[in-house]
Amino acid sequence: MGPDTRALAVHLAVIALLIGCWFVLPQYHTGNLARILVLATFASAYNLVFGYTGLLSLGHALFFAAGMYGLGIVMQHGGVSALPAWVFGVACAATVGLVTGALALRTSGVAFMIVTLMFAQAGYLCVLYFGDWTRGDEGFVIARTARNLIGIDLADERVRYFAGVCLFGSSLLGIGQLVRSGFGKTLIAIRENEERARMLGYDVQRCKLIAVVISAALAGAAGAAYALLFGYVGASFAAVQYSILPLLWTLLGGAGTTLGPLLGTLVMFYLVDYASDITDAYLLVVGVALILATLFLPQGIVGTLRRRVLRWLP
Amino acid sequence: MTRPVLETRHLSKSFGGVDAVKDVNLAVHEHEVRALIGPNGAGKSTLVSLVCGRLSPTAGTVHFDGQDVSSLPAHARIRLGIAYTFQITSVFSELSVFENVALSVRRAIASSNAGMRQRKRAIRERAMMALDRVGLADARDRPAGDLAYGHQRLLEIAMGLAQAPRLFIMDEPTQGLALDEIERFKTLIGELSSSSTILLIEHNMDVVMDTAHRIAVLDAGELIGDGNPQDIQQDARVQAAYLGTDTGPASA
Numbered sequence: 001m002g003p004d005t006r007a008l009a010v011h012l013a014v015i016a017l018l019i020g021c022w023f024v025l026p027q028y029h030t031g032n033l034a035r036i037l038v039l040a041t042f043a044s045a046y047n048l049v050f051g052y053t054g055l056l057s058l059g060h061a062l063f064f065a066a067g068m069y070g071l072g073i074v075m076q077h078g079g080v081s082a083l084p085a086w087v088f089g090v091a092c093a094a095t096v097g098l099v100t101g102a103l104a105l106r107t108s109g110v111a112f113m114i115v116t117l118m119f120a121q122a123g124y125l126c127v128l129y130f131g132d133w134t135r136g137d138e139g140f141v142i143a144r145t146a147r148n149l150i151g152i153d154l155a156d157e158r159v160r161y162f163a164g165v166c167l168f169g170s171s172l173l174g175i176g177q178l179v180r181s182g183f184g185k186t187l188i189a190i191r192e193n194e195e196r197a198r199m200l201g202y203d204v205q206r207c208k209l210i211a212v213v214i215s216a217a218l219a220g221a222a223g224a225a226y227a228l229l230f231g232y233v234g235a236s237f238a239a240v241q242y243s244i245l246p247l248l249w250t251l252l253g254g255a256g257t258t259l260g261p262l263l264g265t266l267v268m269f270y271l272v273d274y275a276s277d278i279t280d281a282y283l284l285v286v287g288v289a290l291i292l293a294t295l296f297l298p299q300g301i302v303g304t305l306r307r308r309v310l311r312w313l314p
Numbered sequence: 315m316t317r318p319v320l321e322t323r324h325l326s327k328s329f330g331g332v333d334a335v336k337d338v339n340l341a342v343h344e345h346e347v348r349a350l351i352g353p354n355g356a357g358k359s360t361l362v363s364l365v366c367g368r369l370s371p372t373a374g375t376v377h378f379d380g381q382d383v384s385s386l387p388a389h390a391r392i393r394l395g396i397a398y399t400f401q402i403t404s405v406f407s408e409l410s411v412f413e414n415v416a417l418s419v420r421r422a423i424a425s426s427n428a429g430m431r432q433r434k435r436a437i438r439e440r441a442m443m444a445l446d447r448v449g450l451a452d453a454r455d456r457p458a459g460d461l462a463y464g465h466q467r468l469l470e471i472a473m474g475l476a477q478a479p480r481l482f483i484m485d486e487p488t489q490g491l492a493l494d495e496i497e498r499f500k501t502l503i504g505e506l507s508s509s510s511t512i513l514l515i516e517h518n519m520d521v522v523m524d525t526a527h528r529i530a531v532l533d534a535g536e537l538i539g540d541g542n543p544q545d546i547q548q549d550a551r552v553q554a555a556y557l558g559t560d561t562g563p564a565s566a
Contacts, residue, residue: 182420185409185420186417186420188409189406189409189417192408193407195400195404196400196404196406198388198389199366199400199404200417200418201389201393201422201477203390
């Protein structure tokens with residue numbers, strides 16, 4: 001089996017495992033997993049820019065929220081149905097990615113981090129400012145009757161779970177394909193040595209911008225799906241926390257690996273879940289876990305596994 | 315004489331008042347191996363950086379194949395058929411040796427409209443051919459960062475070869491190579507000059523004398539000599555600036 005076929009086989013096996021989980025796990029966990037899958041899609045989008053292209057963005061909440069509010073506002077104020085609203089949300093996020101990316105990519109390193117952070121903060125403040133449309137801090141609930149995809153009730157537990165599997169599964173296969181393609185190798189080359197890539201004749205700026213737009217569109221797809229599946233659109237998803245979270249999930253799971261974002265999101269979700277059962281200071285537990293991971297698993301869970309034992313991991 | 319592949323006209327670059335390159339007029343002709351020598355800090359690397367667009371000049375123009383490329387960004391000049399190897403080894407260390415060269419081929423044949431499968435095969439063939447020529451075919455699956463220093467330099471040369479460039483610019487390619495690798499490199503240069511034009515920054519005078527058809531000498535940013543190896547060896551200004559006045563060419 002060549003490396004390409006093996007990567008595909010691993011990804012299909014993970015998707016099959018996720019489908020299987022529905023039949024064996026209790027409802028509490030499948031409910032969690034539905035949420036985790038949508039967030040892991042967001043983390044995968046982040047990973048494309050951070051893990052594969054080597055761009056440390058601190059503003060991905062902007063793209064998640066652009067998808068979420070793009071969908072939410074046209075559904076709430078325009079009475080648009082779920083599917084076109086979702087497409088609109090993705091388009092919003094891609095457009096925001098194109099515009100902010102084109103500007104932010106004029107900088108690099110620390111300046112890039114700050115510029116992306118500032119764009120995301122501006123987005124957050126816009127959400128608060130245009131309260132007539134967004135209901136500001138409170139956010140708004142999308143009515144259950146509207147959360148309906150060609151007759152299927154998206155609020156139903158089972159539909160929600162499999163919608164999550166579909167979203168994450170297609171992003172996993174898509175990204176798996178992308179990072180093994182010539183373009184994906186170019187992104188990795190840019191991460192490894194930008195100047196060398198330029199001096200091979202690659203238009204580095206253009207490649208980075210394409211990566212940012214794809215990432216923004218996928219983050220927006222996750223944001224819009226989150227609103228649709230869980231029925232809530234809120235300003236907290238545009239706040240700085242949602243820019244940091246995908247970074248942490250990706251770091252914990254393994255940056256630059258296709259499965260890292262899923263594993264990182266999963267572990268972090270349950271860490272928070274169990275820690276908050278024990279103590280109110282659950283963020284402290286999460287912090288300690290992250291420090292330990294940085295010390296002992298600097299490449300993240302999947303990254304370390306790949307380095308030490310399973311070299312063939314995608 | 316054939317027309318120049320590369321020509322610089324009154325090319326100058328100053329960094330905050332310091333002239334790194336001063337009014338350089340250089341013409342490199344097809345199938346020529348041109349060495350560029352000069353003491354440390356003479357502006358050799360700055361000059362080639364101006365040629366391939368990593369730096370923009372303070373004054374003057376660069377012409378490639380008769381076309382003024384002064385306003386083109388670096389990647390666009392590379393696409394016209396220039397390959398460049400860095401003075402400080404510069405490979406994609408996390409990627410395999412093969413993938414390093416494949417990246418180079420993939421870009422070079424990006425405009426061909428062959429089918430997917432044909433293209434994949436062409437990339438593999440060209441990459442392996444380039445690796446073969448520098449003797450790294452057996453290391454194809456190793457991460458490039460694991461290679462010994464000298465082998466990383468050879469890998470860089472392979473990345474340039476794989477581009478099949480019209481003009482191949484190498485910045486101190488033999489630095490850190492073992493003696494037998496240097497011999498191999500000289501042979502390679504000889505073979506290459508039949509299909510390509512080479513601009514070589516080099517400190518090793520053996521390599522320069524054995525491979526170069528013409529030598530350009532830079533000192534304090536100025537071109538102080540440009541001619542065939544014998545003339546350059548005898549040129550008084552060059553001897554004073556670089557070779558030492560009474561010892562003759564030293565083997566570095």
